[in-house]
Amino acid sequence: xxFQKAFEIAEFLKSKGVKDLSISxxxxxxxxxxxxxxxxxxxxxxxxxxxxxxxTVKGHTGRIIFSHTGDKKxxxxxxxxxxxxxxxxxxxxxxxxxxxFLGAEVLVLTNAAGGLNPSFKPGxxxxxxxxxxxxxxxxxxxxxxxxxxxxxxxxxxxxDPLLRKVFxxxxxxxxxxxxEGIYAGWQGPNLETKAEYRFLRIIGADAVGMSxxxxxxxxxxxxxxxxxxxxxxxxxxGEITPHSHEDVIRxxxxxxxxxxxxxxxxxxxx
Ligand code: HPA
Numbered sequence: 001x002x003f004q005k006a007f008e009i010a011e012f013l014k015s016k017g018v019k020d021l022s023i024s025x026x027x028x029x030x031x032x033x034x035x036x037x038x039x040x041x042x043x044x045x046x047x048x049x050x051x052x053x054x055x056t057v058k059g060h061t062g063r064i065i066f067s068h069t070g071d072k073k074x075x076x077x078x079x080x081x082x083x084x085x086x087x088x089x090x091x092x093x094x095x096x097x098x099x100x101f102l103g104a105e106v107l108v109l110t111n112a113a114g115g116l117n118p119s120f121k122p123g124x125x126x127x128x129x130x131x132x133x134x135x136x137x138x139x140x141x142x143x144x145x146x147x148x149x150x151x152x153x154x155x156x157x158x159x160d161p162l163l164r165k166v167f168x169x170x171x172x173x174x175x176x177x178x179x180e181g182i183y184a185g186w187q188g189p190n191l192e193t194k195a196e197y198r199f200l201r202i203i204g205a206d207a208v209g210m211s212x213x214x215x216x217x218x219x220x221x222x223x224x225x226x227x228x229x230x231x232x233x234x235x236x237x238g239e240i241t242p243h244s245h246e247d248v249i250r251x252x253x254x255x256x257x258x259x260x261x262x263x264x265x266x267x268x269x270x
Contacts, residue, residue, distance in 0.1 A: 035078065037264055093217075123251055134185060167262065
């Protein structure tokens with residue numbers, strides 16, 4: 001495990017004025033729409049950052065947007081690096097480590113996910129209470145640097161209870177009902193079989209997706225406070241009909257408008 005690359009990228013971003021972060025937000029598939037609610041101060045395409053991978057997935061635009069919201073400096077990573085794209089775990093969690101080296105103590109991880117809880121429906125916003133890691137690799141594998149984080153970090157309350165509560169309260173002020181649940185992360189890129197969706201429900205998951213878990217592990221290792229948000233884009237129970245990546249983007253984009261509104265309120269309350 002090497003932190004050198006993340007450190008160097010953080011130094012480069014500081015030289016461009018992206019520094020003293022309070023909060024860092026990683027935007028999932030179709031969720032870049034929330035940026036309509038934030039005023040960019042500095043924008044840096046990933047392609048201009050030496051050592052930074054370039055996201056290959058439709059719906060991920062590939063840039064860092066730095067914004068001031070109230071008195072908070074917030075960085076948005078528009079475009080994430082999925083394990084299924086072929087990136088190493090080190091690259092998958094690079095935005096998290098860079099964020100920490102830029103000062104961020106709070107990490108927001110967003111994603112599009114399939115719903116497994118029968119009370120959910122497409123378009124719902126779910127706060128992640130906990131996760132189940134089904135990835136075949138771990139970002140903390142390898143030599144550990146005790147100055148950066150512990151060898152065996154606890155994952156109890158990896159998703160900060162207070163951040164979750166403030167998010168739910170912020171939404172309810174606007175009459176928006178937020179779901180809560182456990183996110184199962186697996187590598188994809190194929191979607192689940194019916195039997196796999198059933199299995200994931202049986203082992204306790206409320207939603208399933210192909211991201212977030214490695215980033216949450218890396219964030220908790222760095223002692224960051226994490227808020228995880230899933231937009232439920234399709235259901236994996238009941239009458240399951242095949243859905244396309246375009247369907248996922250369409251539903252995620254629609255709910256992102258609400259999510260952006262809630263996040264602004266949430267950031268101001270922190
Ligand atoms: N499964 C896995 N990942 C997903 C899904 C799903 O059904 N929907 C959106 N991302």
